[in-house]
Amino acid sequence: MVIWTLRLFMVWALMLPLAHAETYQVKMLNNNDTGVMAFEPDYLHIQPGDTVHFVASDRTHNAMTIPNLWPDRAPTIRTPMNQDADVTFQQVGFYGIKCLPHFMLGMVMLIEVGENDTAAHIPNGLPARAKKRFEEIKQRAGL
Template identity: 45%
Template sequence: MRILLALFLFLIPNFASAELHEVEMLNRNETGSMVYSPNFLRISSGDSVRFLATRPGHNAASIDCMIPDGATPFKGKINEEIEITFSIPGLYGIKCTPHFAMGMVMLIQVGPTPALPHNLPAELPSRARDRLLAYIAELSE
């Protein structure tokens, strides 16, 4: 019984320190159209992100070629509010599946600052690539 109590008390701080971050899926804001707000998050391992279906027609999905090794890809349904817990450190690319070609993307950095990519995967649509490069440039400043 004491072992269970000690284990429980040891794990409580880990659960209590995890944060929940919210990201809106929008048709337009001050930065442009078909956007996530914010377009970049820096979070700790174990934190969760809730993608809010603020406007209809959007979803949140990982970009398969832009997640850390060992991370599990995810894909929310259109108009679905989903919550994802990020436990593997690294840089995650996130897309809206129907608006990927229009550049609806964002970045989530989990844990310490990883080396930012200089080259992005060739299969990215040009608008998505341009936005991701702009976000990376902002982070590098």
């Protein structure tokens, strides 16, 4: 009995890091307080191992990697259109995410994973509305 209890304790102890990982919800919306076509929230600060659950609240949205606003070697993402999806972020850094159909309309969000010494670097060449929304996000988040 004592050994069995000890084994159970060891299994529980091994699972602790997983138990601490959190899941955050991000809605994909046609409009909200910040304007038309928006992730809500459009900024998250999470820890490595945390998961973001993208919710297909409205239709014709998805979440995918913005090239040049993504940590080197972190796996890129492209969630299916019109579907909820979970993405787990392991690597420290800033992740820029866009909705493919609404990138031109500024449907983007920023996820900060872990602690970063440098500010998020918003790359050149983004659609004007995406650039504007990132500026708003950075100002609001104090980045």
